Amino acid sequence: MNVFDKAMIFGIVAGLVAVIYSISVTIWALKHDEGSEKMKQIAKAIQEGATAFLNRQYRTVAVVGIIVFALILIGGIWIPQFGILTASGFLLGAILSTLAGYLGMFNAVRANIRTAQIAHQGVRPALKFAFKGGSVTGLMVLGLGVLGISVFMLIGYSLTGLGGVIDSLIGFAFGCSLISVFARLGGGIYTKAADVGADLVGKVEAGIPEDDPRNPAVIADQVGDNVGDCAGMAADVFETFSVTIIASILLAYSSFQGLGESELMKTILYPLLLGGFAVFTSIIGVFFVSAPTKEKIMQGLYKGLFATGIISAIVYYFFTMYFMKGVGNYSAMDYYYSALVGLVLTGLIIVITDYFTSTSFSPVKSIAKASTTGHGTNIIAGLAVGQMSTALPVIAIAFSILLSYHFAGFYGIAIAASSMLSMAGMVIAVDSFGPITDNAGGIAEMSELSSDVRETTDALDAVGNTTKAVTKGYAIGSAALAAIVLFGEYSNLIKIGIPDISFSISKPEVLIGLFLGAMLPYIFASLAMKAVGKAAGDIVVEVRRQFKEIPGIMEGTGKPEYGKCVDIVTKSSLREMILPAFIPIAGPIVFGLTMGPQVLGGILLGTIVSGLFVAVSMTSGGAAWDNAKKLIEKGLYGGKGSEAHKAAVTGDTVGDPYKDTAGPAINPMIKVVNIFTILIIPIILILWH
C-alpha cells in the first residue's frame, strides 16, 4: 500500500471515529429527561421553526447551487479544469456544508431543553451536558471535513490521477464556501432580526422582560439562536476547516512539483493528516472540561481547549518527525515549527479575544462606565474598543505569517493554518455550548421554571458570549491565514500562465486592486447590517399588530401567534440574504475579469486585509457591548432599569448585527472571493494571456 492509500484510510478511519463519537454522545444525550410538558411544547415549537427555516433556506440556496453546478459542468466543454469531477466536488462540498449546518441545528434544538432540565441540578452538570452537546457538533464538523476530503480524493484519484483530483478540489472548496456564506448570512440575519425585533417592541415598547412568553416574537428569537449561532456557525467552521486543508493541498501540489512523487504526495497529505489526528486529540480534550463553580466556567472550558492543544503539539511532533523527514528542502523540524505556530496562534487569539470581550477586563468595563453618560457615549466607547481589539490579533497573525514562512515558505503558512484549524472541533464545542445554554435559559423563562435554573443558565450564557467571540476571532484569524494560502496559490497558478507577471505594489494595477478589494468587506458588511434592519422592521410591525389585535395577550389570557413571527422572519431573512451573498462573486467578476490578473491579485489581498479588520472589530466590539450590558445587569451602575442599563441595551442592539451577522459572515465571504477567483483562473488566462 502506498502512502496515499494509507493516508486516505487513516483519514476515513479518523472521520468515522468522529462520526461514531458524535452519534454515541447524541444517543446518550437523547436519553436525558426533557422536563415538563410545557417545556416540551416550547422546545417542539423551536425545533419546528428551526427545521422549517433551514429547509427553506437550503431550498433557496439549492437553486443557486444547481445553477453553479450546471455552469461548472457545462464549462468543462471548453475548460479542462471544469467538468464533471469539479462539479461533483462542488456538489459534495455544498452537501457536506449543508449537512454540517443541519447537524449543528439538530443537535442544539435537542440539547437545549435537556440542559434546561439538568440546570435544576446546578452549574456543574449543566455545563458538562451542554458542553458534551456542543462537542457533538464540533467533532461532527471536523469528522465530516476529514472524511469528505479523504473520500473525494480517493475516488477522484482513482478516476483521473493526482492532477485531476487536485484541480477539482477547488470545486469542493467553492461548494463549502458558497453554502456557508448563505448559511452565515441567512442564519445571521434571522437570529438578529428576530432578536432586535423582539427586543424593540417587547422590552422597549411594551416593557416585558426578555424571553417573556407574551412576546409573539419570542419563539422566533429562540429559533434564531439555533439557525444562526448553531447551524450558521457549524457550516462556517466546516467551511473554514475544509477550505484551509484544500488550500494547503493545492499549494503543496503547485509548489513542490520539483519533488519526487512520494515526497510530493507527503506534502499534499500532511495538512489533511494533521486534521485526522486532531479528531483523537479533540476527543481526549473533551474529557478535560469541567467547572467546579460558576466563577470557573471559563477556566473549565479553556482547560479542554488547552489540553487538546498541548496533546496535539506532542502528537504532531512525533508524526511530523516520522512522516515529513527528508521531504523537500525543509527539515521535518521546520514543518513541525510551522504547525506549532498555528497552535500557538490559536492560543494567542483566544487569550486576546477573551481580554477584549470578557466582563473581567478593562475594555468591557470601559463600555459599561461610558453607559452612565448616555447612549451616545456607550456607542463611542464600544466602537473604540472594537477598533482597538484588531491590533493584537493582527500583530499575532502577522508574526505567525512571518515565522511560518521563515520555516517553510508559503507552505509553512499553509501548515500553520491547517494546524490552527485542526483545533476546530474543540473550538466549536466550546462555542456551541453558548447558544445551547442561551436557549435553555429561554425555555426555562417561558416554562416558568424556578429562578435558580435561570441563574445557572445565565451564568453559562455570559461565558457563552465570550466564547462565541473567541470562536469568531479564531475563525476570522484562521481565515486570514487560509486566504493568504489561497492568494499564494492564485499567484502560483497565474505565473504558470503569465510567467513575467508582477504583483508589486508599485504597479498601479495591484495598487488599485488593493483598494477595490478592501472595499468589498465594507459593502458586504453594510448590506448585511441593513438587511438585519429591514428584517427586524418586518417583525416590529407584526408584533405591534399582534399586541393590538389579539385580546388579552398582555394579561396572558390570549395566546400570541408565534408561528406568524417565525414565518415572517424566515421570509424576510431569506429575501435579504441574497444581495450581500452576491458581493464576493460579483467583485472578482466585475473588477477582475474586466481589469486583469494584476488587479485581481490586489483585490484578493485587499479583501483579506480589510476583511480581517472589519470582521474582528465587529465581532469583538459586538461581544464587548453585549457583555457590558450583562455587567450592568449584574448590578453595576444601577443595574437593570437604570439609565446606564438603557444605554447598554442600545449598545447591545448595535452589537447584535455586528457580532452575529455582518462580522462572522465576512469570514466565508473572504474565502469565496479567493476560491471563486482561483476557480475562474482558466477564464482569466484566456482573456488576459
Add this chain to the structure above:
Amino acid sequence: MNVFDKAMIFGIVAGLVAVIYSISVTIWALKHDEGSEKMKQIAKAIQEGATAFLNRQYRTVAVVGIIVFALILIGGIWIPQFGILTASGFLLGAILSTLAGYLGMFNAVRANIRTAQIAHQGVRPALKFAFKGGSVTGLMVLGLGVLGISVFMLIGYSLTGLGGVIDSLIGFAFGCSLISVFARLGGGIYTKAADVGADLVGKVEAGIPEDDPRNPAVIADQVGDNVGDCAGMAADVFETFSVTIIASILLAYSSFQGLGESELMKTILYPLLLGGFAVFTSIIGVFFVSAPTKEKIMQGLYKGLFATGIISAIVYYFFTMYFMKGVGNYSAMDYYYSALVGLVLTGLIIVITDYFTSTSFSPVKSIAKASTTGHGTNIIAGLAVGQMSTALPVIAIAFSILLSYHFAGFYGIAIAASSMLSMAGMVIAVDSFGPITDNAGGIAEMSELSSDVRETTDALDAVGNTTKAVTKGYAIGSAALAAIVLFGEYSNLIKIGIPDISFSISKPEVLIGLFLGAMLPYIFASLAMKAVGKAAGDIVVEVRRQFKEIPGIMEGTGKPEYGKCVDIVTKSSLREMILPAFIPIAGPIVFGLTMGPQVLGGILLGTIVSGLFVAVSMTSGGAAWDNAKKLIEKGLYGGKGSEAHKAAVTGDTVGDPYKDTAGPAINPMIKVVNIFTILIIPIILILWH
C-alpha cells in the same frame, strides 16, 4: 532668466496676490457692524477662548517641534540628507502650518459675529458675507502654500543647488504634517469634547436647548467650532496642499533624472505652478457664489466651486500646452489629461459625498427613518451608511489612479493629486462658511436675537454640515493620491539603495506590512475616539458641578463660569492629543526600522488603503447622522422632542467624534506615516543595506 527663476517669481507673485486678496477682504469684512454689546461680549469670550487654546496648543506642539528640529539638525552630522537646510524646511513648514491654523481661527472668530448681525437681512447677504469670510482662509492657505514652497526653493537652490533643496523639502513636508496632526487632533478633541459634554448635561440632563447661555459649556462649545473646524481644518488642508506639491516635486526629481536639466526642471515646477494658477481661478470663482433663496444655498456654493474647476481646466490646458510640450517621454496632452483627472475626481468626490450626507437623498433619510424604532436602529443605519459611503469614492479614486498612471506614470498620479489640491482654496472657502454660520447661530441664540436670524443661520448651517463632509471627503481622497505619490517616491529611493528589492505582495514581508499598516488607522481612530470620551467626561463633571453649586443658574439669575469650562477642555484635549499623535511616528519606527524596508513598504500602503476607508466611513457616516437629526428637527417623524429625535441625537453624538475628530485626523496621519518614513530612509538604508 531661466525657467526656475521665472517659475519662482510667478509662484511668489501668485502667493502674494492670494495674501493681498485675503487682507483686503478681511479689511472689508472688519468694517461690518458687530451688532449689540451683548453680541460683542459673547464674541469676545469666544475669541479669547480660541486664542488661548491655540496659544497653549502650539506651545505644547512647539516642544515636540523643537526636539524634532534639533534631531534633524544634529542628524546632519552623520546623514547628509539631514542638517541645517532640512531642519530649516521643517521649521518653515511647521510655522506656516501653525500660521494657517491661526489665520483660519482669527478670521472665523471675527466673521461669526458679523454674520449674525448681517443675518438680520436674510439668507442672501448672510451667505455672501460668510462665504467671503471663508474665502479669506481658503486663499490664505493656498497662497501660503505656494509662497512658502517657492521662497524655500529659491533660497535653498541658491545655497545648495537643486539636489540639496529637493532633499530638504521633505523636512518642509514633515513640518506641515506633524503640526497638522496635532492641530487636527487637538482641535478635534476640543470641539467634540465641548460639544458632547455640553449636550450630555445641557440638552439631555437639564433639558435646555443647544447654545443656551445657561449652559456653562456653551462658550467652550463655540470656541470648539473655531479651533476644530476652522483652525484645525485650515492647518490640515494647508498640509495636504503643501505635501502633495512637495511629493510631486520629489517624485519628478527622482523619476526624471534621465532628462536634460531644463526638462527635469519643468517636471519639478509644473505641479507647483498649477497651484499658482489656482490662486487666480479661485478668486474668480468666489464671485460666482450666490444663492437667491434658502433652498438654493448648496447650488450657490457649488456654482463657485464648479466655476473654479472649469476655468482651471481651461487655464491649465493652455499653460500645459505651452510649458510641458516636448518634456520627457509623454506628450503635453498626457500631462494635461492627468491634471484633468484630478479636477474631475474633485467633482466626483463632491457629488458622491453630497449624496451620502445631504438631507435630500436616501442615505440620510434612511437614518432618520431608522430613528423611529430607537437608538440602536439609528446607530445601525448610520454605521451601514458610513460603510457604504466608502465604495463610490474608492472606485473613483482607483480609476483616477489607473487613468493618470496610464497617461504619465506615477508622475501622472502626482499631477492628478496636485491639480486636485489646486482646488483647495475654493473648497476651504465652501467649508469655512459652515462653522462661521454655526457660530453666528450660537451667538444669535445667546444674545437672544430675533428667531428669523436663527432661522437664517440654521439654514446655512445645515448646508454647512454637508460642505464640511465634502471637504473631508476631498481632503482624504486627495490624501490617498498624495500618499500614493509618496509611496512611489519611497519605492524609488529605496531602490537606489537596494536595486533588487521587491515589493511584490507575494513576499511575506510586504504582506504583513500591509496588515500592520492597515492596523495604524484603527489604533489611531480608536485612541482619538477615546480621547473625546475622556475629555467630554471632564466637561460633564464640571458642568454638573456648576449646575449644583452656582445658585440661580437655571433661572438665568446666576452667571455660569464659562471660562472654567474653556480652561478644562483646553487642558484635557491637549493632554489627550499626545498619545494618538504618537502613532504615525511610532508605527514606522517600531515595525519599520526593526523589520526592514519591505515591511515598511507594505506598512505605507496598508496605512493608505485602510486609512481611506476608516476616514471616509467616519466623516460621511458622521455627517449623515448629524443631518438625519436636522431632518427630524425640521419636523419629520414627530420633530424635536419626539422619541425619534432622541434616537437621532444619539446618532449625532456618535457622529461627532467620527466626523470631527478621528475621521479627519486620519488624513494628516496617513501622510505623517509616509513622510516620516521617507525622511528616515537614510537610516533604514544604513541598517538594512
